[in-house]
Amino acid sequence: MAHMTMIEAIREAHDIAMARDDRVVVFGEDVGFFGGVFRCTAGLQKKFGATRCFDTPISELGIVGTAIGMAANDIRPVVEIQFADYMYPAYDQLVSEAARLRYRSAGEFTCPMVVRMPTGGGIFGAQTHSQSPEALFTHVAGLKTVVPSTPADAKGLLLAAIEDPDPVIFLEPKRIYNGPFDGHHDRPLVGWKKHELGDVPEGHTPVPLGKAMLRSHGEDLTIVTYGTMVHVALGVVTDAGLSADVIDLRTLVPLDIDSVVASVKRTGRCLVLHEATLTSGFGAELTAQVQEECFYHLEAPVKRVAGWDTPYPHAGEWDYFPGPERVLRNIEALLEA
Amino acid sequence: MAHMTMIEAIREAHDIAMARDDRVVVFGEDVGFFGGVFRCTAGLQKKFGATRCFDTPISELGIVGTAIGMAANDIRPVVEIQFADYMYPAYDQLVSEAARLRYRSAGEFTCPMVVRMPTGGGIFGAQTHSQSPEALFTHVAGLKTVVPSTPADAKGLLLAAIEDPDPVIFLEPKRIYNGPFDGHHDRPLVGWKKHELGDVPEGHTPVPLGKAMLRSHGEDLTIVTYGTMVHVALGVVTDAGLSADVIDLRTLVPLDIDSVVASVKRTGRCLVLHEATLTSGFGAELTAQVQEECFYHLEAPVKRVAGWDTPYPHAGEWDYFPGPERVLRNIEALLEA
């Protein structure tokens, strides 16, 4: 075990995957010589050569489109979209092509590929560096969607994603690249290297897709969340001394609904929490499933806390972000309901 | 009042809007000389000239991108995407640009534009002529989303959409262009001209966005739906002699949740019905809102019936489509729950 940041963990996952399998090839905007604007691929070009890790033109469509062709030709592309906010030019290739290639060809052509992208807010990045578009992937049959919340998971889930035979969208909550942000932007951040969750097992240690992780155990309510919001939830639970299950989904598709249902049946109350805009966010799907499976155990309606239904503002970052105060207020209401 | 098909009603809405306002300009692939592959714009070029109604290159990005620029320059573009399945190349322009222009510029630049697209299955169009991507729009702050289910609504809502100061996604359920398909694909279709719902008021008769319509009134459950599925629901209710509210949402954003809540509070049971894939479909949002608002009135969990979470198949059209049998089976289960 070694302490490292999420960035280092991601870099290590690349490094291990590339060393184990010649077919793993890494590319994207600024990922080659420079090593990525968040440095997640730093050193790979030097170590594996420009044929295995290279810079691309600024064309998300081209990045994903060529990756699909490569994946069909026995290469295992791991590509970076510089910010999730810039994935839209590639969306057609993801939805119409990557997601359906196996189906369309009855397995004759497949698309084992990972599309990594930094996601989420909290860095004063405004509308084009803050989005959380996970629901735009979860609605698409044929895509898997992963959101790690710790360095160990980032490493392990990325390894599993690279080894997965199907296309995986890998969303990296950029606000927690360096440490577990609990939503208290006015307090100093504790870096991963000094945090108990910063421990990362050595070597080739994939974490299977589709398994949620209970990050806190309690009796009064279940908080279902993922990514940065895991740490906001944990912070609120600790600070307010709540007795709550905090479920870190880790993978949205395939979804570990059984873990969620087991918890909610026990607690009887459920809060669903994410950064993305509320309407048609992934929280809607979670809520729909929870109310269906746990209806007779619920003591109050499932409550969603999410980003407002507006574009992501700049100055209003902390008004927009569903931080500790908003979360706590809603939990209190939920516990009283 | 005159009976007409939904295609004729859409054409008439264009015609009226173009005659009333010089700024209304219509374009898209094959919409000019030919009048559109579904003929929704037939005759407009002849009547208003090629400057007001013209063919475009096959570039959905270009169509929407230029429309945004025009809208900012005091033109009112009404553009057609040939099938909703082909809107993805334009998705970035819709999400990142059209939806946020007013916000970004604090109202200095706006985007009054309508993007029409035939949507939904039931025509043996397989994966690329059958999709229902409404949830990909409802998640985006700044877009309105409309789905008519009758010729009168198609005309009236389109007029309202064209006059709306903001971008409107106008989804036309192609399976009911010619008549109200009830899901019984083995029975002959009754055309709109012979159907009571085929009546269309004459002249300039906009139907306001954001108001649902109760299509059937009953006591035992509420079916919330839109588009083609309105007619499938009505068929099931009639055939099975059910006492049910059938709510035709007509507009998904803004959503007339009050009408839904009022009904569900009365019936205590709610079925949400759409063609799109289940996971993260708009039904998830509806379910989440209904369970939150009606929790203490619900006698059973809200039930969703939707397309399976697979790409849309060709030969298996009627296995995929959530037809009368599947709807009835779920209603029965819901009534027993």
Place this chain on the structure above:
Amino acid sequence: MTDPLRLHVPEPTLRPGDSPDFSGVPIPKAGSVRRPPIDSDPEDIRDLAFTIIRVMDRKGLAVGDWAPDVDDDELRAGLRHMMLLREYDARMLTAQRQGKTSFYMQHLGEEAISCGFRRELVAGDMNFPTYRQAGLLIADDYPMLLMMNQVYSNEGDTVHGRQLPVFYSSKDHGFFSISGNLATQYPQAVGWAMASAIKGATNIAAAWIGDGSTAENDFHAGLVFASTYKAPVVLNIVNNQWAISTFQGIARGGSGTFAARGHGFGIPALRVDGNDYLAVRAVARWAAERARSNLGPTLIEYVTYRVAGHSTSDDPSAYRPEEEGSAWPLGDPILRLRDHLIAREAWSEERHTQAEAEIRAEVIATQKKAEAIGTLTSGRLPSPAHMFEDVFETPTPHLIRQRHEMGV
């Protein structure tokens, strides 16, 4: 300077009711265009994007630098492929009209392009076709029964009735699964070719697109990546003059030709008579050799004419003169190759008539077999269980639950 601006909307010169007239289309004489070395600087061969490379002259003789070395047997095979494709098209069109399937798309007049091109590739190369290159399969001896099964979406369809008719897929025959989304496969072909280079393999890729579809984003992405990484790919544009109801001037805009698009990327571009089987083979060979020699991509524009409707859902008489197809000055690719074979004394009118009859019988026999399995509206269809397979390699618990709910 203060005159009001006006919008320019390109219009074809002729519309229904007008007499077809191609006198304005300059057609260079066969053999008149030079064949440069494959490692030429693109700037030195710019002119090849503004002419038409043609091999067969009016008498049916193969003339000029581009006349490829193809022997009689191979040419007779080529003729047979085109005739098979045309007969296949005719039968499937009728089958669709009879309600045996939902949809069909023909190649009428464009047979030389896919049939000829395929023969210049080798096993292991990969085509990324559109819906109008079934000749790539036929010229590679893909079983026609499988093609028909696909069109009928019957139990014998290798893709389990999931795809629209004519959206074939065959990895073994170098035919990538067809998408219904135009142009998306252009950058994929480039990526496939890049993978070949990454692996140090020798196989190349071929991308296909229609004139209308060059307006799509993906065409640009394909060109950018092919240009940057010198990908071993042949970038084909089939200019059959029409998108659906839209003539090529709408997509082409102010550039003289589609081939010219390559020049903005430093990609050598050839423009060729798409109805001249020999010319198609010659340019395909040139481009494939370039790609295989690590010289990078080549753009090829095939000049042809879409004689039939866009698809069975289309009625071209609504937007163009009816007889335009027969007036098309580049002629019929089958008749032209037939005449060439006769001119080189490797074929005869009689053998041709006989071959027509044999091919018809062969296609009919295959069709009977296919229909014995089933059509979209009768017979043995794929099991609904297939609907839930291949979404992922291993179905998710969620999909298993849906499949149970469906009861299959």
Place this chain on the structure above:
Amino acid sequence: MTDPLRLHVPEPTLRPGDSPDFSGVPIPKAGSVRRPPIDSDPEDIRDLAFTIIRVMDRKGLAVGDWAPDVDDDELRAGLRHMMLLREYDARMLTAQRQGKTSFYMQHLGEEAISCGFRRELVAGDMNFPTYRQAGLLIADDYPMLLMMNQVYSNEGDTVHGRQLPVFYSSKDHGFFSISGNLATQYPQAVGWAMASAIKGATNIAAAWIGDGSTAENDFHAGLVFASTYKAPVVLNIVNNQWAISTFQGIARGGSGTFAARGHGFGIPALRVDGNDYLAVRAVARWAAERARSNLGPTLIEYVTYRVAGHSTSDDPSAYRPEEEGSAWPLGDPILRLRDHLIAREAWSEERHTQAEAEIRAEVIATQKKAEAIGTLTSGRLPSPAHMFEDVFETPTPHLIRQRHEMGV
């Protein structure tokens, strides 16, 4: 033919530690490129995409056909605009480093392009800028206080703190709201221009993009539509040699220049010295006149160098030689215009030094005013209520509910 293929990955010749060397960049002599009539056939002026149009020679004299007719006052105004922009950049960069805002992007070395271009447009024309054309505002006398308020996201920001610093918007000054998504505004500019033509108005549009961003889809869509409808638009490409860490060879690929991209669309293309204020004005004038005369679009590539980092988040020393900026052979646009003005005896070293001081004082004074209103981290910020406004013209019931929940 059976040698293994290899992937070609373009690399800049120099990396950190190497000595800058631009001897390989051919720089034509000032005045050596001819100025063709604005209605020239694009084919006849292809060479203008492969050269560099330059006006000011080494002695600071304006020479050749392209030397524009601009009077002393106007040139002194141009010099002042560039100096204002440079000073503004310097102050805002420092402010960001001091934590007063989140982000900033400089123009260092590129001032001539936006400052010069703006002066060839008229009121009512519309620019669709990227984040590196603030000169369009400054040269149109947009209040610098408003620019600073935007950068600080304070209460005086006309867009209510919603946008990232430098994403200005001003309809009155022909400056379209900046998007953070690269290239998206290229087709919008074309659409805006088409609208002008549809209405029979006389105003034109200008699209802006960086060298790296030409790889995006939207660039292609913009070119296709501009070419087809002959839209009255000037299509600008600012080639400052770098995207973020990626040199222009990655986006450009095998084509000689970015200007050449226009040739595939029959769009006339000019390549110009972007550090030569007079040359910028000359080509802008030529292109604007073409557009206004209904002759359609022009593509212009401005050859320049991004002297500073990409943004405040970037450290260029990690990927290029440190002194590359000062070795850039096209010089500094401010010094070059200063020298020209001195050569034509309309300026002096003393006046320049004095102007520098005045401008600094002016910018500092404005900055004080802005900071008195507030910075991102202190003072009066926009009310959170603004967050819920302008999503739609009329807020939906849903948004009103959220706003109430937020308590604002």
